[in-house]
Amino acid sequence: MVIYEWSDIVYLGKVTSESDDSLPKTYVCTSDAVNAGFCTSATLGEFIVDLPTGVSQNETTIWTSGITFSGNGSFVPYTGEEDAGGGSDLWLPPDGELPDLPEEDKNYSSPFLLRRGLPLARRQSVIPYTAPINYTIPRKGYYCVGTIPITLLSNPLTPETADHAAFTGTVLFRNTFAGLLPASEYPKIGFYLGMTWAYTLVGAVWASMCYRHRQDLLPLQYYIASLIGLLVIEMLASWGYYRYLNAHPPGITSTAFLIVVAILDAGRNSLSFFLLLVVSLGLTVTKESLGKLMTRCVILSSLHFIFGVVYAVGTVEVTLETASIFLLLAFVIPLAFTLSIFLLWIMYALNGTIQELAARKQRYKLSMFTRLYRILLGAVVLMSIFFVVSSLSFSNRLAEDYASNSWSTRWLLLDGWLALLYLAVFCLIAFIWRPTDNNRYLANVDEIAQDADDYDLDAMERAGHLKADSTDNLNGEHGRPGSPGVGQDVVFEIGDEDDEEERERTGVPRTGGGGPGRGRTEVDEHAAGEETEGLIGAGNGSSKRDD
Structure with a gap:
């Protein structure tokens, strides 16, 4: 069993073959791994930790150990048939039954075999499972738990027929916050x-x-x-x-x-x-x-x-x-x-x-x-x-x-x-x-231009605010760009309805000019004069045209 933070995975396992890259790393210390020189008999059942020079295991997040589930270390050999009883239930799943494996899987050969020269009793680093194993998180990260069931031989003196081991367990993660959300969602x-x-x-x-x-x-x-x-x-x-x-x-x-x-x-x-x-x-x-x-x-x-x-x-x-x-x-x-x-x-x-x-x-x-x-x-x-x-x-x-x-x-x-x-x-x-x-x-009100070149005369004629013959005076004396009658502020054209209500309320007749600051009066196209001056918005007098 091994617990580690993902960044330390580079320290787990040893390269199996320098010449054959297709072979995976050897991760678990078994008898084969001991014979190959990847680990020692003192670390049997543990994951192999390969640390560089100058780095100790205490400086990493890796914890590993072999785990047994009973004091006598007995197990039930699996033959592919339902167990009739009379043996230990050490390897039985919670429902008390083992799955029926296909025939080809019964002759399974595992690299994780305890050879006859290294019996279970010689494991010095294996701990019996008697209570939940608690792992203290040293730092923030993505933590992993790895387990591998090691296949045992029922008798070292008998032919090497592999027996499948099986177990179930539950891993409980407790984050720094209280709740059920994953840390990625919290x-x-x-x-x-x-x-x-x-x-x-x-x-x-x-x-x-x-x-x-x-x-x-x-x-x-x-x-x-x-x-x-x-x-x-x-x-x-x-x-x-x-x-x-x-x-x-x-x-x-x-x-x-x-x-x-x-x-x-x-x-x-x-x-x-x-x-x-x-x-x-x-x-x-x-x-x-x-x-x-x-x-x-x-x-x-x-x-x-x-x-x-x-x-x-x-x-x-x-x-x-x-x-x-x-x-x-x-x-x-x-x-x-x-x-x-x-x-x-x-x-x-x-x-x-x-x-x-x-x-x-x-x-x-x-x-x-x-x-x-x-x-x-x-x-x-x-x-x-x-x-x-x-x-x-x-x-x-x-x-x-x-x-x-x-x-x-x-x-x-x-x-x-x-x-x-x-x-x-x-x-x-x-x-x-x-x-x-x-x-x-803003709502359907047009801005009045500030000089003669900026007038959209076609739009004004379509809107009914300007007679066709009244455009002649836009190039006259008061219509020249930069003349004193042209206001410098943004001017908006006010509709007929608002002006009509104002005249009815005050009793003041329609005029074409106004004092300073009152250059927003609309031209009444039915009036006899004052068209050009009202459109340009001059504030220092009035200009009339004789029809």
Whole structure:
């Protein structure tokens, strides 16, 4: 029997043959190993420890010893037939019966034979098993327990017919934390608790901003508030799920808990991509409705939701080391396919919206969408790097040292990294679309140009805000770029409805100019004059045109 931390496996065993690399190492000290000079008779039954010069076994984590299960060392020879009784039950399994081996296995020849020159009584390092063996963990690591049943000869004077030994046992690992979770999963408890508090803080800040600007909120800002609430619930549910698994063994309750968490996670991802897509398409900013595109967005979001639930359940229920590559791909490929469509569509739509806003000289909105584009581009680059790293990591999952090298960081690779990336991207996007005093200028309101070259005259004519013959004066005295009548601040075009309500409330007739700081009055195309001055927003007088 041997117990060790994985990094010390290089010290176990000796090379069997220097000339034949196909032969495995000799790991157990048997009579053959003693005759070959790999160990001494004093270490019979132990695993062979081959330490370099200057290193003692006390400096490693290796503990090894031979174990016997009774004081007299007797055993029951196995003949392939059910034991009729009359012998010791030392080698019998708990059910009292031995398995019926095939005929070819009855003549099994083992390299771990105690030869007639080294009887069991001469073992000096063998200890009888009378109580559980306790091993104190010296340091953090991936610990292993190895046992090999040594085949004995019933009588040294009889022909060498091997007898199969069999035993059963239980290995109990007690981690530094209290609970049932594997050490590779335990960090998720603290991680999801921290994420819950993080989203709660984001929600509190968002709620305070929404309250200050509650009269000017856009529908998108209500959607973001709802998504923050869903994120808090999801992180709290994930924390509760792993807390439950740490205190209770897997069962029906934990499976139901897992399904709830998977649905919340998939719903969060689908809703996030859906909102990002419709925003990139210009909904509520450049378009009143998406028409048939909205139906396609809903279908894509629904598929992404379904595949997300399957992936979330699969990553928890399936063991990566033993799962086939086809099963893993069945979980990953559908989700990756819908995710790729989402990302490509969002980037394409966002690029089109940016080009449209640039052509219409909408600088304020253009800056928002440009920053959004850069954030998403950075997220795509980071996700591409993550995909490469995770692919390289999972490609080595069948290696014998995969679990020992990845157990402490696997949670970060599977869950933590994507959750942190989502938090960063979400906070940046929410900051761009945060409630401000300019909210009322975002919904279907065009920014008025600051010079004659920046006017989108075609769009203004289509909107009905400018007569075709009124464009002549834009190149006149007051329409020249840099003239005193041109305002230097960003100016938004206010709709007819708001001006009409203001005139009815105050009784003031429509005018074309105003004092300093009042350059935002819309032109009434039915009025006899004051068209050009009202559009340019001059504040030092009025200019009229005679029809």
